Amino acid sequence: MRLSELGEDNLLAKILPHSQPNARVITGVGDDCAVVRFGAAKDLLLLKTDCVVGNIHFAQDTDARAVGWKAMMRTLSDFAAMSGIPEFALVTLAIERKRKLSWVEKLYHGLNRAAARFQVAIVGGETSDTRGSTVVGISAAGYVERDRCVWRTGGNANDDLFVTGRLGGSIRSRHLKFIPRIDEARWLTSHFRIHAMIDLSDGLGTDLPRLARASKLGFVIEQNALPLSPGCSPEQAISDGEDYELLFAVSPRNRESLKRSWAGKFPKIPLTRIGQLTAKREIRKAKFPSGYVHFRQRR
């Protein structure tokens, strides 16, 4: 069997249960970040790695500064999804030796600017020669208070589903310039009990089923309610991916106070109720095209 016949979730599911469990590990694979204990520290240690690859996540002629920004922010967005604070990043760069130094300097310009936006310190770099596509890997470590960590697994039946921002059309430029919703996630968990959360990297059509599955629930979507990016169809909002918005589940009791206080705090960022989690593990919106999944063709 070739990798192209498997989705990434299937690949990881096939491989990772063989890893050794460990009492210090609270959550390994299966959420946006790994959540572990560090010694006797009160806060939880969050760990995440992600990468962008030339010709896959960025075109060869993309400004290297934008590549650096995107590479860093993709990883930091996973901290937002846990309501965490990223603190430290490591950069792994595999790049052909014939590439110009100026490209790497611009890449680091973007990496540094993105890291500085959230006071993240780049504390290490590993650079290797390669034959073929440039790979920029970003690993990050950070923390979250024990009572503010939000997993994908905590959704309840009848919880409202909210998304931040607008969905779809990210490829036109937003995917290179987005700002992870770290501040918004921190505000959410300081004011409301958020039951489950995920960042929309692969698209609502992929990431919502992931959240529902992790919570052992189904979901209903009100397609007319989806907050569409200008010029985008509901299908694009569901399938394009790379929105890097937050999708979260919260009790319907919080609905009105959440909407009102969000609008006061973040007047420029829409917050939209798009549906709810349901008790049945079936998906009531039958036609739900999948988001972008590595190793599987976009449908």
Add this chain to the structure above:
Amino acid sequence: MRLSELGEDNLLAKILPHSQPNARVITGVGDDCAVVRFGAAKDLLLLKTDCVVGNIHFAQDTDARAVGWKAMMRTLSDFAAMSGIPEFALVTLAIERKRKLSWVEKLYHGLNRAAARFQVAIVGGETSDTRGSTVVGISAAGYVERDRCVWRTGGNANDDLFVTGRLGGSIRSRHLKFIPRIDEARWLTSHFRIHAMIDLSDGLGTDLPRLARASKLGFVIEQNALPLSPGCSPEQAISDGEDYELLFAVSPRNRESLKRSWAGKFPKIPLTRIGQLTAKREIRKAKFPSGYVHFRQRR
């Protein structure tokens, strides 16, 4: 200027001072691991990333299990160099989608086996499609007690320089099978005041000057004293690289007790005094061929 004209140290030196400093960062780039504070935790948090690349660090026909072992152990070896304990690892894999699932399964078999050898939990994986060489990146987090962390910078003039094991000829097979000197490093720092330490990944000819430079010292080597792997010349011991042995500096007052108690504890692993650090920042062994440095041709 192209990357091939710069060594990796020069590249990092050129780029990384632009990163933001941070009060929680004790050591960023410039040692084997980054050393940072995590909240109010007593122990220090160690972070490290490294990668192996197809056609650079392993041949395309290398057993994927050996690739996984090597990828994991290279990163863990940097924890040995700080006298640290690795606890958690993240795997970043960029691989062509036409590759067989069985290759990835074997890779993870090697990764898991290596991680289990040191009770390291693999807590995350990111997999991406690529065009060209396979890249396996391993990031790890772990800890070291504040009073047992060993940097490259702490060497004193007249310190003895010791190396563990034998040097040279790693490419014949050792580079795919080595066991990082974590247990040995922990034993050293529990019994002696080790002033400075590094793991020999790029070869004595590259890594000893790095340690001496970090300590603002020079060094003398007794070439006849080098512990040679069977069939290797002193030049090979200096230049081959990928030994993954420890090189450390310790007061000559400890010389005899160190040799004696090491021989009792690790009878099968040679421990050899190969020279000493010197006050002058000059290198007294003129003909010192360089180890393997990425982006620069082997001399």
